[in-house]
Amino acid sequence: MTDLQQETGQPSEHTAPVEAWDSIAALYDEHVAPGESELATAGLRLAGLQAGDTFLDVAAGTGGLSLPAARIGAKVLATDWSPKMIEHFNARASAEALDAEARVMDCHALDIPDNSYDVTGSQFGVMLVPDQAQALREMVRVTKPGGRVLLIAYGDPSEFEALHVFISAVQAVVPEFEGPAEDEPMLEFQVADPDVLRQRLIDAGLRDVTIDTTNQERVAVRTGQQLWDWTLGGNPIPSMLVADLTDRQREDIIQVLDGMIRERSGGNGAAVLTAPLNIGVGTK
Numbered sequence: 001m002t003d004l005q006q007e008t009g010q011p012s013e014h015t016a017p018v019e020a021w022d023s024i025a026a027l028y029d030e031h032v033a034p035g036e037s038e039l040a041t042a043g044l045r046l047a048g049l050q051a052g053d054t055f056l057d058v059a060a061g062t063g064g065l066s067l068p069a070a071r072i073g074a075k076v077l078a079t080d081w082s083p084k085m086i087e088h089f090n091a092r093a094s095a096e097a098l099d100a101e102a103r104v105m106d107c108h109a110l111d112i113p114d115n116s117y118d119v120t121g122s123q124f125g126v127m128l129v130p131d132q133a134q135a136l137r138e139m140v141r142v143t144k145p146g147g148r149v150l151l152i153a154y155g156d157p158s159e160f161e162a163l164h165v166f167i168s169a170v171q172a173v174v175p176e177f178e179g180p181a182e183d184e185p186m187l188e189f190q191v192a193d194p195d196v197l198r199q200r201l202i203d204a205g206l207r208d209v210t211i212d213t214t215n216q217e218r219v220a221v222r223t224g225q226q227l228w229d230w231t232l233g234g235n236p237i238p239s240m241l242v243a244d245l246t247d248r249q250r251e252d253i254i255q256v257l258d259g260m261i262r263e264r265s266g267g268n269g270a271a272v273l274t275a276p277l278n279i280g281v282g283t284k
């Protein structure tokens with residue numbers, strides 16, 4: 001449980017406990033992480049990762065960022081607080097015989113000495129944690145002087161197509177469904193404004209900070225079931241939001257999604273749903 005959850009006494013709708021991440025680890029590994037390889041590689045390139053560098057991945061999940069880093073030839077340590085995510089990471093890394101280790105660790109208190117890594121990164125991980133300032137300071141602390149810190153985060157939520165398609169499909173079946181509460185913005189979007197991300201990286205102790213907004217997340221789906229699995233596998237919050245739906249309602253939503261995807265793809269091939277990204281890089 002995080003400090004925020006301890007303060008409030010129970011998990012907020014806007015943060016998910018480690019057990020919730022454990023419970024989606026298999027879906028994440030199958031439906032989400034494999035599609036991230038291209039954007040992860042773009043981020044690693046912006047951070048200047050080279051073969052032979054040491055690379056620390058923070059809130060690594062099943063390896064969306066650290067498997068591409070290991071494929072570049074970096075020596076990787078992947079960390080995540082979810083033991084199940086780490087299990088899936090280990091299975092992927094050993095299947096490819098990659099130079100990559102993994103350890104269970106909370107990003108707010110990394111069990112790693114100061115000045116250890118050439119590049120430290122986090123993709124869609126430190127983006128969503130409750131004490132992001134502390135997690136960023138930790139990323140900076142463990143990076144070598146002159147090394148780089150990389151943060152890949154979602155941009156403007158109003159342009160997050162998969163989220164809007166999913167919410168409209170649920171509302172087509174359950175008109176009273178409101179989606180995420182609007183009075184408390186989702187932590188996932190706390191650095192959606194590139195200027196906020198820039199300032200947080202500077203406040204964490206980085207210099208020469210750049211924010212790239214030219215890359216997008218691209219989710220290619222052919223069926224409603226695929227978009228359902230991507231949405232519920234990517235983050236525990238959608239599951240919490242649809243927890244009270246009946247099986248019949250879920251089937252109907254998937255059918256609505258099928259129709260929306262057919263319409264977007266013109267009936268053949270995959271529909272591609274995009275989301276804007278902020279890729280921040282700074283030097284220690």
Ligand SMILES: C[S@@+](CC[C@H](N)C(=O)[O-])C[C@H]1O[C@@H](n2cnc3c(N)ncnc32)[C@H](O)[C@@H]1O
Binds near residue numbers: 060082085106
């Ligand atoms: C959306 S996933 C991103 C995973 C991966 N970085 C990727 O790009 O596919 C978010 C990850 O953050 C992890 N996470 C959330 N809170 C964390 C914390 N306090 N410490 C470490 N990991 C955390 C979750 O377990 C999950 O694996």
